[in-house]
Ligand SMILES: CCCCCCCCCCCCCCCCCCCC(=O)SCCNC(=O)CCNC(=O)[C@H](O)C(C)(C)COP(=O)(O)OP(=O)(O)OC[C@H]1O[C@@H](n2cnc3c(N)ncnc32)[C@H](O)[C@@H]1OP(=O)(O)O
């Protein structure tokens with residue numbers, strides 16, 4: 001750990017001790033919730049994260065928790081995914097994405113054609129992932145007690161066809177979100193099998209969440225790029241990278257400004273992960289007009305118009321408010 005982190009830890013221990021007493025008298029007297037002073041910007045003290053873990057998230061913008069989801073749960077998600085691919089169930093609102101090269105070349109049936117399921121919030125079995133108590137316990141450290149599941153995904157990264165389209169360019173998820181504050185948003189991403197460099201694990205730039213939201217656009221890749229796979233226009237190529245190799249059930253929580261992506265899948269298996277983006281229901285929507293997010297906002301509105309026939313009175317913010325689901329506490333401003 002760095003010297004800065006050592007210092008921070010000392011300060012934190014001290015504050016936790018002295019404020020523990022304040023909190024005890026405060027809550028017993030007035031039954032109000034206690035707010036930690038802004039020593040640590042990204043997490044709150046709910047007794048779940050250790051001081052070391054809080055400092056690690058502060059510094060790196062992500063934290064990996066091993067074996068958080070059971071094999072039984074993951075097997076159930078996988079079965080449901082197969083049922084969806086075989087069209088045995090029809091899920092309202094679900095967006096099924098095929099890899100761009102597969103979609104544009106041959107017709108492939110079933111799970112082998114599917115790169116990603118998006119917006120599975122109406123599928124009870126998959127949505128169970130977003131409500132797992134052991135996940136929410138961690139999520140609360142970042143969002144606070146009122147929690148919305150804003151965006152749900154099951155990623156089935158296909159074997160690369162040779163065009164490198166299975167890569168996901170380096171990006172910040174906040175680019176897609178018209179709500180703030182960023183620090184009250186977190187992604188949980190769980191490996192559904194062993195994920196390693198060969199099948200395209202997540203690649204992150206630790207500490208990049210300290211920066212601002214950068215301009216995103218389609219990367220200029222010869223072999224084509226999947227729809228909405230925007231990448232950061234300019235990021236420092238010398239920034240240290242970390243490959244997150246994970247076992248089945250391991251879960252990473254990461255900040256929406258953290259720059260991340262995933263490499264090619266060079267195996268012949270489909271690399272699976274399930275994820276949810278959570279936000280505090282006390283977040284607020286912002287207008288992205290005139291900002292770098294205008295490009296994605298237009299694409300999403302176009303898709304909503306095509307898929308649901310809605311007109312342009314449905315805003316980018318509305319598409320999120322319609323998809324978000326409360327999973328803990330009260331629905332406030334979201
Ligand atoms: C009432 C309001 C409700 C609101 C609904 C709004 C829905 C919005 C959903 C999207 C939100 C996205 C934001 C979330 C991101 C959060 C942060 C995470 C970061 C990411 O994950 S970035 C990547 C996100 N990617 C996507 O979201 C892709 C979404 N998927 C799609 O848009 C569709 O699946 C797609 C690609 C349009 C295909 O759908 P569909 O029209 O059903 O498919 P067709 O087979 O009919 O093909 C039509 C046309 O598209 C071409 N195609 C197919 N697949 C791809 C692809 N992967 N990339 C590019 N092009 C593709 C296909 O060849 C056809 O082309 P033609 O030229 O023949 O017309």
Ligand SMILES: Nc1ncnc2c1ncn2[C@@H]1O[C@H](COP(=O)(O)OP(=O)(O)OP(=O)(O)O)[C@@H](O)[C@H]1O
Nearest residue numbers: 167168169170197203219231241260261262263264
């Ligand atoms: N030319 C590129 N432009 C933008 N992003 C890229 C480019 N090449 C790779 N990436 C992104 O960088 C990340 C890692 O890619 P890649 O699979 O090449 O891993 P790597 O770190 O080079 O490891 P390996 O050496 O195992 O390939 C992914 O998010 C990928 O989409």
Ligand SMILES: O=C(O)CCC(=O)C(=O)O
Nearest residue numbers: 155157168173261262273
């Ligand atoms: O699973 C992956 O490849 C990464 C997906 C991702 O970062 C995203 O969809 O936002």
Ligand SMILES: [Fe+2]
Nearest residue numbers: 171172173260
């Ligand atoms: Fe992402």
Ligand SMILES: [Mg+2]
Nearest residue numbers: 167262263264
């Ligand atoms: Mg490489």
